[in-house]
Amino acid sequence: MWARPSLVRVPVQRSRALHSAPRLLQRQGRERGSSRANENPLELHKMGYFQFDDIPTFGHMRLQKQRQMLAYYRILANQLPELKSMHEPFTPPPASHFLTFRFVHYQGEEHPDTSKVVLTFDVKDLFRADVLRTVQAKHKFLLIAGPRWQPPSAAFIQRWNDALELGESHLAAVSGEDALGSVKIASSDLPHEAQNMKCQCTSTH
Numbered sequence: 001m002w003a004r005p006s007l008v009r010v011p012v013q014r015s016r017a018l019h020s021a022p023r024l025l026q027r028q029g030r031e032r033g034s035s036r037a038n039e040n041p042l043e044l045h046k047m048g049y050f051q052f053d054d055i056p057t058f059g060h061m062r063l064q065k066q067r068q069m070l071a072y073y074r075i076l077a078n079q080l081p082e083l084k085s086m087h088e089p090f091t092p093p094p095a096s097h098f099l100t101f102r103f104v105h106y107q108g109e110e111h112p113d114t115s116k117v118v119l120t121f122d123v124k125d126l127f128r129a130d131v132l133r134t135v136q137a138k139h140k141f142l143l144i145a146g147p148r149w150q151p152p153s154a155a156f157i158q159r160w161n162d163a164l165e166l167g168e169s170h171l172a173a174v175s176g177e178d179a180l181g182s183v184k185i186a187s188s189d190l191p192h193e194a195q196n197m198k199c200q201c202t203s204t205h
Helices: 017-039 057-078 080-086 123-128 135-148 154-166 168-175 193-204
Strands: 100-103 117-122 182-187
Touching: 057 080, 100 193, 117 123, 117 193, 123 135, 123 182, 135 154, 135 168, 135 182, 154 168, 182 193
Parallel strands: none
Antiparallel strands: 100 117, 117 182
């Protein structure tokens, strides 16, 4: 018959090994950290005395500022005189070029106003360019302009209406004055500014 092995009970001994492991790790970490601190070359107590073999940080900043100023002085002395060869005298535009176009740009950013073009011109320049040959044509132009025409004052509108009732000679005298106001026309219906500019040019013609 098979013999049945006997079971031997071993008494369990209480041990604090599991509880002492975290403390051991903490102690090792402190020792490792202290050794790293001792090896740090930037520790103040390990740094030697200043031997005056280099300038401090503020001195380097001052030198960098002087280098920048010297670079600007070199540009001023060497490159700016060359701009004189590209100088062109200013010639004012002729009397027939009196249209002013204003464009809006946002330095490369996309914006709905970048396609907007504003046309501005003085009424006196338009009348003196002989585009509108008769006095009645000039009067009709101001009527068509409507709110886009900015008269110099409200009294001028009254004088214009009075001259219109008196006759063409009085109206021609008033239309020959210097202060006739200006006309401003804005266009942003088309997607590109060149199209809006061309549309304004065709509308004025």
